[in-house]
Amino acid sequence: xxxxxxxxxxxxxxxxxxxxxxxxxxxxxxxxxxxxxxxxxxxxxxxxxxxxxxxxxxxxxxxxxxxxxxxxxxxxxxxxxxxxxxxxxxxxxxxxxxxxxxxxxxxxxxxxxxxxxxxxxxxxxxxxxxxxxxxxxxxxxxxxxxxxxxxxxxxxxxxxxxxxxxxxxxxxxxxxxxxxxxxxxxxxxxxxxxxxxxxxxxxxxxxxxxxxxxxxxxxxxxxxxxxxxxxxxxxxxxxxxxxxxxxxxxxxxxxxxxxxxxxxxxxxxxxxxxxxxxxxxxxxxxxxxxxxxxxxxxxxxxxxxxxxxxxxxxxxxxxxxxxxxxxxxxxxxxxxxxxxxxxxxxxxxxxxxxxxxxxxx
Ligand SMILES: NC(=O)c1ccc[n+]([C@@H]2O[C@H](COP(=O)([O-])OP(=O)(O)OC[C@H]3O[C@@H](n4cnc5c(N)ncnc54)[C@H](OP(=O)(O)O)[C@@H]3O)[C@@H](O)[C@H]2O)c1
Numbered sequence: 001x002x003x004x005x006x007x008x009x010x011x012x013x014x015x016x017x018x019x020x021x022x023x024x025x026x027x028x029x030x031x032x033x034x035x036x037x038x039x040x041x042x043x044x045x046x047x048x049x050x051x052x053x054x055x056x057x058x059x060x061x062x063x064x065x066x067x068x069x070x071x072x073x074x075x076x077x078x079x080x081x082x083x084x085x086x087x088x089x090x091x092x093x094x095x096x097x098x099x100x101x102x103x104x105x106x107x108x109x110x111x112x113x114x115x116x117x118x119x120x121x122x123x124x125x126x127x128x129x130x131x132x133x134x135x136x137x138x139x140x141x142x143x144x145x146x147x148x149x150x151x152x153x154x155x156x157x158x159x160x161x162x163x164x165x166x167x168x169x170x171x172x173x174x175x176x177x178x179x180x181x182x183x184x185x186x187x188x189x190x191x192x193x194x195x196x197x198x199x200x201x202x203x204x205x206x207x208x209x210x211x212x213x214x215x216x217x218x219x220x221x222x223x224x225x226x227x228x229x230x231x232x233x234x235x236x237x238x239x240x241x242x243x244x245x246x247x248x249x250x251x252x253x254x255x256x257x258x259x260x261x262x263x264x265x266x267x268x269x270x271x272x273x274x275x276x277x278x279x280x281x282x283x284x285x286x287x288x289x290x291x292x293x294x295x296x297x298x299x300x301x302x303x304x305x306x307x308x309x310x311x312x313x314x315x316x317x318x319x320x321x322x323x324x325x326x327x328x329x330x331x332x333x334x335x336x337x338x339x340x341x342x343x344x345x346x347x348x349x350x351x352x353x354x355x356x357x358x359x360x361x
Contacts, residue, residue: 018338128278180239
């Protein structure tokens with residue numbers, strides 16, 4: 001695979017910091033520029049981030065020495081240097097929508113972590129193991145935008161990156177009719193650390209703005225189908241969610257209840273999880289976990305501290321599968337919210353797009 005030049009828009013943020021680490025050692029992607037708000041522009045990335053650096057590893061030196069560009073004012077300068085950008089910015093939804101479209105119209109493909117375009121019906125929202133075929137909508141999006149290369153592709157919200165993968169092979173085989181998910185979400189999902197958010201210690205906060213809607217609605221697009229020049233959402237399964245913020249640094253856990261049209265045995269569920277592999281595994285994409293879904297027999301697993309980094313934080317951990325008195329089964333699952341759930345998931349999506357030629361000139 002040839003090398004692609006890449007920009008990180010929102011490089012100073014929590015997800016942006018993850019990108020710097022993942023991309024500094026990436027075999028295909030080479031970071032040539034970084035951008036953030038006007039507050040950071042003109043400083044070296046390492047100085048703009050300063051004490052906001054929240055990763056356990058140090059910032060990669062070469063990327064840390066790049067001078068931060070202004071994400072809004074320097075689009076043309078960025079477009080001259082890159083084959084595509086990753087975008088993870090904290091702005092108002094309509095501002096993000098407009099910003100991402102400006103990049104696409106400057107012929108820069110955008111791989112986005114932001115929610116702004118997740119329900120734009122010709123923007124693919126992809127979990128590469130589950131709905132890789134949705135990237136085939138990109139020619140229709142380019143036609144609408146009037147671009148040759150530029151387009152927007154997004155990844156889904158971090159809250160659902162454990163239970164949608166766990167449900168996916170079961171839905172294919174046994175048709176999930178309804179599912180209930182309670183999520184226990186880490187503070188890095190709010191761009192916070194224990195230092196910047198001491199109020200979360202010894203606490204649980206029963207509200208994360210917009211998260212329950214995303215957790216219920218985004219799976220419908222992921223299980224949707226391309227019809228003409230749109231992705232049409234699925235109407236089933238019926239998903240209901242409650243999302244809580246808990247004092248965990250990284251790793252979103254979900255407690256899931258599920259019913260099926262054709263109830264499988266416990267052994268059939270375990271086998272479906274074990275056998276599940278998608279395009280990223282078949283193509284051996286660099287960030288793809290070898291075993292996507294991992295079942296733990298121990299009653300006290302998965303645990304955020306022990307299991308979030310499985311396969312570089314790109315695998316999903318599952319445990320405690322058992323029958324339920326109101327639904328068919330219940331289980332617990334976990335994924336790393338800033339790796340699989342954010343930067344890592346976006347890098348995997350970019351690898352899929354690169355390998356299918358969507359960044360070619
Ligand atoms: N954290 C997660 O686990 C997670 C998971 C999935 C998706 N996301 C999404 O990813 C995005 C970023 O999240 P985050 O947690 O990384 O946020 P964050 O830590 O608050 O970082 C926000 C980034 O946006 C930049 N920014 C703010 N205002 C801007 C402006 N007017 N123009 C250009 N850049 C601007 C900031 O630059 P300055 O430093 O210069 O202000 C910073 O680089 C959000 O849309 C979030 O919903 C996050």
